[in-house]
Amino acid sequence: MAETQRADDALSRALDAFAAGEPILVHDFDDRxxxxxxxxxxxxxAPVDVARLRNDAGGLVCVALSHEVADAVDLPFLDSVIDHPTAADHDLAYDDRSSFSLPVNHRDTFTGITDEDRSLTITELSEAAERALAGDYDVDDFAAEFRSPGHVHLLRGAPNLLSDRQGHTELGLALAAEASLPAAVVVCEMLDDETGAALSPDAARDYARRNDLVYVEGAAVVDRLV
Structure with missing residues (x-):
């Protein structure tokens, strides 16, 4: 009972922080x-947040978009449009398929990789998601604003989010929906500087404590939001 209460408290704090525009740490599942x-x-x-993702997380900076947004702007799954033998077989150990779509840059960026450039691309993707869900933004609008290839990797959320798939793409989008935020979230894996492997949950919790951030387990998100 106490463990359930702690999980509920962590999720409530995570939602409050997310609604306020703050980052949170989300662990998916040990068997995923x-x-x-x-x-x-x-x-x-902001640019300072991209710097945090580079320096403190170290993984790939991606933007997850909901299925509805991706459909509105005709975003494919990347493995569906790559005409190369490497895309023929999907042998992921943790899922049926990757959620990767196109990598993009906003057209007002230069190289697209700087903190300022990626911040601009990311925030404009949030604006695009809002407009797409409002019904006044389509593939032509998206193409006028973004170019591909680029330096921000897009992920397509599953149609029914956590009921269909329980990756960080869906966990983040489910939290955004619950917090009444646009269907666009940034996800970036935390890596261990010493081992190069994924940062352990204990080390991630310690990072959260030291930086006054909320850490939440994916299981708590699923239990409450599915």
Whole structure:
């Protein structure tokens, strides 16, 4: 009972922090990727936040978009459009398929990789998601604003989110939906500087404590939001 209460408290604090535009740490499941991601509402990501993702997390900086947004702007799954033998077989140990879509840059960026450039791309993706769900933004609008290939990797959320798939893509988008935020979230894996492997849950919790951030287990998100 006490453990359930702690999980509920952590999730409530995570939702409050997320709604306020703050990053949270989300561990998925030990029998899945077994990773902790730093997760931001995409609309809240400034250049200093991209620097934190580079320096403190170290994984791939991605923006997850909901299925509805991805459909509105005709975003494919990347493995569906790669015409190369490497895309023929999917042997992921943790899932049926990757959620990767196109990598993009906003057209107002230069190289696209700097903290300022990636921040601009990310925040504009949040704006695009809002407009797409409002019904006044389509693939032509998206193409006028973003170019591909680029330096921000897009992920497509499953249609029914956590009921279909329970990756960080869906965990982040479910939290955004519960916090009444646009259907665009940044996810970035936390890596261990010494081993190069995924940061352990204990080390991720310690990072959260030292930086006054909320750490939440994916199981708590699923239990409450599915």
């Amino acid at each position: 990727e077994g990773e902790t991601d730093v997760v931001y509402p995409a609309g809240a990501v």
